[in-house]
Amino acid sequence: MLNLSQNGCSVWVASSTKLALTPTAVALGKFDGVHLGHQKVIQPVLQSVGNEEGWGDGEKLPENSPQKPTYSTVVTFHPHPHEFFTGQPRALLTPLDEKVQQLRSLGVEQLVLLPFDKELSALSPEEFVERILVQQLQCQRISVGQDFCFGQKRTGTAQDLQILAAKYKIPVTIVPIQTDTNDLPANGKSVNNTSSEDHRISTSLIRQTLQEGDIQRATRLLGRPYTLTGLVIPGQHLGKTIGFPTANLQLPKDKFLPRQGVYAVRVIILSETSDTPPTQNLGVMNIGNRPTVNGTDSSVEVHLLNWSADLYGKNLVVQLVKFLRPEQKFPSLEALKSQIQLDCTVAREILSTEC
Numbered sequence: 253m254l255n256l257s258q259n260g261c262s263v264w265v266a267s268s269t270k271l272a273l274t275p276t277a278v279a280l281g282k283f284d285g286v287h288l289g290h291q292k293v294i295q296p297v298l299q300s301v302g303n304e305e306g307w308g309d310g311e312k313l314p315e316n317s318p319q320k321p322t323y324s325t326v327v328t329f330h331p332h333p334h335e336f337f338t339g340q341p342r343a344l345l346t347p348l349d350e351k352v353q354q355l356r357s358l359g360v361e362q363l364v365l366l367p368f369d370k371e372l373s374a375l376s377p378e379e380f381v382e383r384i385l386v387q388q389l390q391c392q393r394i395s396v397g398q399d400f401c402f403g404q405k406r407t408g409t410a411q412d413l414q415i416l417a418a419k420y421k422i423p424v425t426i427v428p429i430q431t432d433t434n435d436l437p438a439n440g441k442s443v444n445n446t447s448s449e450d451h452r453i454s455t456s457l458i459r460q461t462l463q464e465g466d467i468q469r470a471t472r473l474l475g476r477p478y479t480l481t482g483l484v485i486p487g488q489h490l491g492k493t494i495g496f497p498t499a500n501l502q503l504p505k506d507k508f509l510p511r512q513g514v515y516a517v518r519v520i521i522l523s524e525t526s527d528t529p530p531t532q533n534l535g536v537m538n539i540g541n542r543p544t545v546n547g548t549d550s551s552v553e554v555h556l557l558n559w560s561a562d563l564y565g566k567n568l569v570v571q572l573v574k575f576l577r578p579e580q581k582f583p584s585l586e587a588l589k590s591q592i593q594l595d596c597t598v599a600r601e602i603l604s605t606e607c
């Protein structure tokens with residue numbers, strides 16, 4: 253169990269239901285990405301915090317209500333069920349630390365990690381509700397997305413959850429599927445013969461969008477920029493020799509990487525102490541194998557446009573703004589240098605207009 257705290261706010265992270273703070277108002281799901289759809293699912297459990305903000309749709313709890321204040325809680329599976337079934341680790345849009353940061357910024361008080369194992373995957377929908385939600389988490393309210401499935405072989409639906417929870421007088425909010433409305437014409441039906449189902453905001457759509465380098469769309473679906481957060485580690489020290497020093501980022505092993513190539517980015521240099529604010533900068537980033545210098549492994553490196561000091565050992569948050577071009581093998585370092593110069597000019601222009 254860990255308690256991640258910054259600026260006085262914290263998220264209680266419980267690695268099992270036994271360590272959870274109770275009673276709870278629970279949003280259930282995998283929530284990889286904490287995208288706009290996820291945020292809608294989490295919203296109803298935030299409203300129940302302390303009972304002051306209203307209960308559900310603006311409704312207030314009666315003053316003499318016997319219900320105690322609940323902890324706004326996200327309950328998720330960790331590791332990801334995909335890993336349990338395939339034995340393969342899955343790259344995530346929001347690895348655990350990043351997920352905690354995102355939940356914290358939404359106002360979630362607690363994250364409960366359910367270890368997805370044989371025992372949990374064998375629970376029937378009835379057992380899941382009774383043991384996990386009622387007995388262990390003392391759940392007072394539940395919110396799920398319309399396509400939520402649970403219990404053995406994912407046999408329980410959101411409607412089943414509503415029926416099962418009603419036996420314990422627990423209200424369940426079923427949040428409708430959110431779509432990327434920017435994509436849809438006024439009738440909301442189809443674009444190029446695609447149905448609104450294809451525009452459903454989902455983790456897999458965001459992964460696909462990032463793989464295609466469509467960063468503006470990913471930003472829209474997430475409700476914020478896609479970010480890469482990591483520690484600056486030494487590289488081969490070639491950057492300085494060509495006039496473009498690059499901070500090499502060490503990312504969490506399970507972080508999902510977007511399309512290889514060059515990006516215009518915004519960079520936040522995190523401060524080591526809480527009393528100094530983080531520094532903002534603009535930059536160009538390359539994700540790739542650096543074929544021009546016969547690089548072998550994949551690296552993520554960022555050149556800051558207005559910076560000349562040391563960055564080793566610092567933590568950077570890189571916000572992706574726009575994909576500029578694929579990585580190329582240049583005939584010489586001179587040619588690479590000219591191209592990076594051009595990348596910086598293009599990025600400056602983009603970053604001065606994009607908010």
Ligand SMILES: Cc1cc2nc3c(=O)[nH]c(=O)nc-3n(C[C@H](O)[C@H](O)[C@H](O)COP(=O)(O)O)c2cc1C
Nearest residue numbers: 487488489490491536538542543544545555579580
């Ligand atoms: C904006 C930008 C664009 C880049 N584009 C390419 C590229 O197209 N091809 C390539 O081989 N390397 C590219 N690189 C990577 C450089 O080869 C790398 O920064 C250089 O080798 C220095 O790396 P080092 O300081 O980690 O040793 C790019 C780097 C940056 C910052």
Ligand SMILES: Nc1ncnc2c1ncn2[C@@H]1O[C@H](COP(=O)(O)OP(=O)(O)O)[C@@H](O)[C@H]1O
Nearest residue numbers: 486487488489491492497498556560562563564
């Ligand atoms: N504008 C800048 N952008 C990125 N890093 C910079 C910048 N100015 C100075 N640095 C420093 O230079 C280092 C990168 O220099 P470089 O020669 O590319 O070495 P390395 O191969 O270790 O990344 C960064 O880690 C940082 O400490």
